[in-house]
Amino acid sequence: MEKRVYNFAPGPAVLPLSVIEEVQRDLLCLPGAGSSIMEISHRSKTFDRIITGAEANIRKLLGVPDNYRVLFMQGGAFYQFAMVALNLLRGSGKPADYIVTGTWSGKAIKEAKTQGEAKPAWDGKPDNFIRFPKQEELKLSADPAYVYMCSNETIQGVQYQIEPETGAAPLICDSSSDIFCRPVPVEKFGLIFACAQKNAGPSGVTLVIVRDDLLERSSGDLPSLLNYKIVAENKSLLNTPPTFAVYVVKLVTDWLLNEIGGLKKMAEINNRKAKMLYDAIDESEGFYQGHAAKDCRSTMNVPFRMPSEDLQAAFLEQAAARDLCNLQGHRSVGGCRASIYNAMPVEGVELLAQFMREFCKKNK
Known part of the structure; x- marks a missing residue:
């Protein structure tokens, strides 16, 4: 397999x-x-x-x-x-x-x-x-x-x-x-x-x-x-x-x-996963630009952009090489998007947040 x-x-x-x-x-x-x-x-x-x-x-x-x-x-x-x-x-x-x-x-x-x-x-x-x-x-x-x-x-x-x-x-x-x-x-x-x-x-x-x-x-x-x-x-x-x-x-x-143990526990896990990505965005000093106002941010879908289309293309290519896949934004708006639904493992989000920080450091 x-x-x-x-x-x-x-x-x-x-x-x-x-x-x-x-x-x-x-x-x-x-x-x-x-x-x-x-x-x-x-x-x-x-x-x-x-x-x-x-x-x-x-x-x-x-x-x-x-x-x-x-x-x-x-x-x-x-x-x-x-x-x-x-x-x-x-x-x-x-x-x-x-x-x-x-x-x-x-x-x-x-x-x-x-x-x-x-x-x-x-x-x-x-x-x-x-x-x-x-x-x-x-x-x-x-x-x-x-x-x-x-x-x-x-x-x-x-x-x-x-x-x-x-x-x-x-x-x-x-x-x-x-x-x-x-x-x-x-x-x-x-x-x-x-x-x-x-x-x-x-x-x-x-x-x-x-x-x-x-x-x-x-x-x-x-x-x-x-x-x-x-x-x-x-x-x-x-x-x-x-x-x-x-x-x-x-x-x-x-x-x-x-x-999982019910939806209260699921919500705790989802909040934890989403925080990892939003922290990576907020700590990037504008390299990653989130879309939603902070008090309305989704725990399921995290869209973001980078300073240029070339950087976004490189990000997607390098992420895929690390088995972090399907991060492209919707065809109508472009950019990047991480969908982190219930079944996305915590470790997958941890690896993505780590990669985001590394990519930012190298390309900022």
Whole structure:
């Protein structure tokens, strides 16, 4: 087997090694099933144990209240940009308020506008998306259908610290890139969604946590697979779910519960990892230029730049030679970015921080 590198990709992203090893063992023949996990029926008792186990783990990790459904869907977060508006905005006669803090919330409001009136309650574009707004900066509608936010913008590297107060309006959250990175007060949200391929598993499945009363807003004239209520009534089995991806989500949530010890412990590890990189940036005296305001810095995605494109190219090449890989920034903004999701080992971040200091010393 080739040597594994430290993979700082933004998603699909690094998975826990113990999970990959368990997948490897089960791939040929899942214990008790007589078949590969990729071959078993989604209607079988074996898969029922997997999907109910994954849901139970998610409920335990996040403390999901009983009046919320946990759904396993397909189509990724982009699918949810439209689906949220289809179910909660379309035909409501109300506007939807969007807190636009970066690329992904910007794409979400664009999708919502195809279904109704969607307006920015705050737009960080004039400040180049370096922060989240303060509560008093939000310009909320009198009676919005919902208020939408993205908890962590992977490209800009900004992450919310305190949930906005939205009154009676349900708060909708795209948590694709920081689900399970820390404890979350689920009861403050009407709906949370997250594609799995950053912190929860492989690409192919999207987690949706939705409050029961919001299911009643889904219009009966929506196609079944675009209707939250129908998907919930069918327990995510309206059509064949991404069985393999759900199975890996079960393993990842097992890992979070049993090996990590829950989300409070996971948050401590994530804060420690992020501090290593931000310290290297802050101590570089401007050689490394971070993007986000310090009080909004992400613990998941750390974007930074150097004084020249040539230096950035050399940095990426030399980092890869040390098995520190996939550190290039998003194609839309360039620069560098270290994505340090839950499964990124502490030692990988330690090695990156050490290399950053060495590179700075040689090239400053």
